Amino acid sequence: MASSAQAPGVLSQVNSWHFDIDRYLNPFIPAPRWHLVPKPVxxxxxxxxxxxxxxxxxxxxxxxxxxxxxxxxxxxxxxxxxxxxxxxxxxxxxxxxxxxxxxxxxxxxxxxxxxxxxxxxxxxxxxxxxxxxxxxxxxxxxxxxxxxxxxxxxxxxxxxxxxxxxxxxxxxxxxxxxxxxxxxxxxxxxxxxxxxxxxxxxxxxxxxxNNIQRRFPLYWWTPRPLSQQHRVDLEKYEKAGSDVPSQYEDSLNEPRRLVVERDDMQVPNGIYLTEFERDVLDKIQERI
Known part of the structure; x- marks a missing residue:
């Protein structure tokens, strides 16, 4: 409980020393219109x-x-x-x-x-x-x-x-x-x-x-979505004092799933697990 009570204060302290240039640039960057581009391209x-x-x-x-x-x-x-x-x-x-x-x-x-x-x-x-x-x-x-x-x-x-x-x-x-x-x-x-x-x-x-078997780039300008509705949602997160969610795949309308199976583990692109997080998932995998 103590840590959660301190979270808002910590967040505000970080924000007071944080400059996000994308807050000022992104409103002028158009969202990608991939549906207008031929599929092979x-x-x-x-x-x-x-x-x-x-x-x-x-x-x-x-x-x-x-x-x-x-x-x-x-x-x-x-x-x-x-x-x-x-x-x-x-x-x-x-x-x-x-x-x-x-x-x-x-x-x-x-x-x-x-x-x-x-x-x-x-x-x-x-x-x-x-x-x-x-x-x-x-x-x-x-x-x-x-x-x-x-x-x-x-x-x-x-x-x-x-x-x-x-x-x-x-x-x-x-x-x-x-x-x-x-x-x-x-x-x-x-x-x-x-x-x-x-x-x-x-x-x-x-x-x-990189696009023969893999995918590059994950995004061209920013991991945050550039559509107007998504920008409004991000502003709501920020005003509420909540952490803004990562948007690596969300910006391209892709599902984000972390799959843990007995013999396999699939982590979405753009998600980097700490050693502690990896240990927790390994223990869960052993119990499956």
Whole structure:
């Protein structure tokens, strides 16, 4: 009883230190109209009427291998044949795309893999990284402070990603390289088109490879529904001081079921169980 009595106070305390940018952006974002898109196309955009079957880690490992190879190779091959990239001695592949490939093809159920996060995080990293690089270059002894500038760039990028709901770990590497790596820093503002091309190609590859047997992305903009009625329901939850329910599958009109059987356990996409929760379910499974 004591813990439940303290819950409202704790919730209000958290809310007073929480900034949700989606509260201001989502009213202007239209809800997806998947029914207007041809079925063969919408399948590779991540829409499903029913959730896909659970796959074993061997299958996931196989598609992760195929996806990471194809994604990184495509970015490198295309970049090598862009004349403006050659003229500016742009690297064929930015190092942060290696980390992006792991997320985009292996941890595809993570919010970090969402297209919104993948694109806008890298744009934030470019803006912050190039700005810091040019600012530090104003100092004649800038080479002595490269590491400090890289740390500042990575830190600021992380802060902005958190506040804009666009956290994508590889962007931290991009921000760091934009200051500490001489070849990347030499690109200056031209780092933007290099990263835009790379992110676009990586996402296009992910949409094809990940939707053969799996589903990607879980959502394009936000896990919360964008329809007017659902926004009204969310406001009711917030005004009542209740936790807002997760909307990974609800936003796509998919059922959410946690199935526990004697020889199998199926957990919905987007649900991550703690060690304690997993132990409880294991004990229940043993009693079936």
């Amino acid at each position: 919408v399948h590779f955009l991540g829409y499903r009427k029913e959730p896909p079957k659970q796959l074993g880690n061997i299958v996931i490992a196989f598609w992760s291998l195929v996806g990471a190879f194809c994604g990184v190779a495509l970015v490198a091959l295309v970049s090598e044949h862009v004349p403006s990239f050659k003229a500016r001695d742009a690297p064929a592949i930015i190092g942060s795309f290696g980390a992006a490939a792991v997320i985009e093809f292996c941890a595809i159920e993570s919010p970090f893999a969402a297209p919104r996060n993948a694109f806008f995080s890298q744009m934030i990293a470019c803006l912050v990284g190039v700005s810091i690089s040019k600012l530090f270059a104003l100092n004649p002894n800038a080479e002595n402070y490269t590491s400090l500038g890289g740390a500042l760039s990575c830190g600021l990028t992380t802060v902005i990603m958190v506040l804009t709901n666009t956290v994508h770990p590889p962007a931290g590497a991009t921000a760091l390289l934009a200051v500490t790596n001489s070849q990347t820093a030499g690109l200056g503002w031209f780092l933007f088109p290099v990263m835009i091309l790379g992110v676009t190609l990586m996402q296009a590859t992910a949409l094809i490879i």
